[in-house]
Amino acid sequence: MTDCARYMPFIGARQGELSAADAEALGAHMAGCEACRRWAAELAITEGLVSEALAAAAARRDFAPFVDGVMDRVAATRRAPWLERARRAVRLHPRLLIGGALVPVLAVMVTVLYLRTGSTADLADASPLEVSAEGATTIIQSSDGPVVLIDDDDNPT
Secondary structure: OOHHHHHHHHOOOOOOOOOHHHHHHHHHHHHHOHHHHHHHHHHHHHHHHHHHHHHHHHHHOOOHHHHHHHHHHHHHHOOOOHHHHHHHHHHHOHHHHHHHHHHHHHHHHHHHHHHHHOOOOOHHHOOOOEEEEEOOEEEEEEOOEEEEEEOOOOOOO
């Protein structure tokens, strides 16, 4: 393989496409090879002609509809104000919205019912207690039955 065949694909490379070692080797080869320098000049002329032709073709084309379409899509992806988003949510998901609003209402209703029907027994309403003591044993008599408390006589109190 000759040096020209090796470096020919590198000649049209853009700035930064080649590694530092390849760019240095290409520069050294181009300094000593007249054929590769001619190829680089022809490539530059062709590239210039093609870029001018592309620029002229682009100038003849009207990109306004394309730009308008892109801008419409960009505007559609922007966030709508919160009121518009709420309206859209109600329109798209009415069952979810109604269900979400009913949960707190039901929770309040259950809490109110629980507090109203809960145990109304109060300590003041309890039946009187009878307390009797026989030595170290204490007996508490209530409407639910007796409670016997026995004290250990081994420990002096």
